Amino acid sequence: MSRNLVELAGPDVAADFTRETIVVVGTxxxxxxxxxxxLNTDYLLADTIGGSAVDQAAADGLDIWRLPTLAFxxxxxxxxxxxxxxxxWDTMYKTCVEIGRAVNTMGAGTLVFANGHGGNTALLQVVLREIRKLYGLKTFLMPTLIRTPPPAGEGLDERNLGIHGGAAETSIVLHMRPELVDLSRAERWVPEHLADFEYIGFNAMPVSFxxxxxxxxxxxxxxxxxQATSAFGERLYDASVAQAVASLHEIARFDHKQIG
Incomplete structure (x- = not known):
């Protein structure tokens, strides 16, 4: 059974959705x-991994549906x-908050953003609180690409700076849509000087910029x-979907009353 919410008839949404229903929106x-x-690398991450996670979570018994992935x-x-x-930023902020308004009108109780683009993260964290404040929904943000080491023997070395178009993203697109990747045009684009800073950097370094x-x-x-390989991409894909499914199960049983 398809879990695409937009393929339902409106009266079915009104009749079947409850506060236990989870709606996932890819970003x-x-x-x-x-x-x-x-150009659609991050869209593929959000749509393909997020969609697979929703399908698996639904097969596990969760009351979960997905809206179309946001491309822009x-x-x-x-x-x-x-x-x-x-x-x-303000256009996206208002768009996401208004999606929250619509999900609340549907009668669902939880909204999850399954994000494939790091540049969305900070803004979506603000969106979560605003939707929670305005509509009382449980709101969550989860990544669709896991950070995991490469297969044994593949010696990935990006000095913790592989954040955009590097080995991970290239590998996972090689796995999902190999015809879209041109490795003959790939190079090493690592800002080596940045790796020498003790505090400033990406990936949870204490000072961002x-x-x-x-x-x-x-x-x-x-x-x-x-350094990208399809083998690494397959491992990333499988691990990313597994983490997303496990995250959705935790989201389903999360209760704000238990954290007070």
Missing amino acids: GAIEHHGPHLP TKSDEHSWAPGTVWLD GWLSNDFGPAGVVGDAT
């Missing part, structure tokens, strides 16, 4: 990913590059796509 992006990856989101760090389509993707060079990539 992707259409943005520059270097010369070797397609907050990608202004890549706005310098042709092909990027982005929303201003504002950046545009072309701050790191004209390719607009941060990572080493030459």
Whole structure:
């Protein structure tokens, strides 16, 4: 049975949705990913992994449905590059809050954003609180791409800087849609100098900084796509779907009253 909410008739939503119903919205992006990856890389992550997770969670018995994945989101760090389509922060903020309003009107009780683009994260965290405040929904944000080591013997070395168009994203697109990847155009685009800072950086370093993707060079990539393999991509895909399914099960049993 399809879990695409938009394939239901309106009266069925009204009759069947309860406060136990979970609605998942993927948040992707259409943005520059270097010369070797397609513009829809982050959209593929959100839509494909998020959709598989919803299907598996529903097969496990969860009352869960998915709305269409948002393609155009907050990608202004890549706005310098042709092909990027982005929303201003306030447009995306209002859009997501109004999706929350609609989900509340449906009678569902939980809204989950399954995010495939790191540039959306901070804004979506603000959105979660606003929807919670306005409509009382349980709101969650979960990633669709897990961070996991490469298969044994593949020696991935991006100095913890593979955040955009590097080995992980290139590998998972190689697994999901290999015809969209051109490894002959891949290079190592790692800002080695940044790895030497003790506090400033990405990936949970204590000091973050504002950046545009072309701050790191004209390719607009941060990572080493030459190390990508379809085997690593398959491992990432399987682990990402498994984590998303497990996350949805935790979300289903989460109770705010138990955290007070």
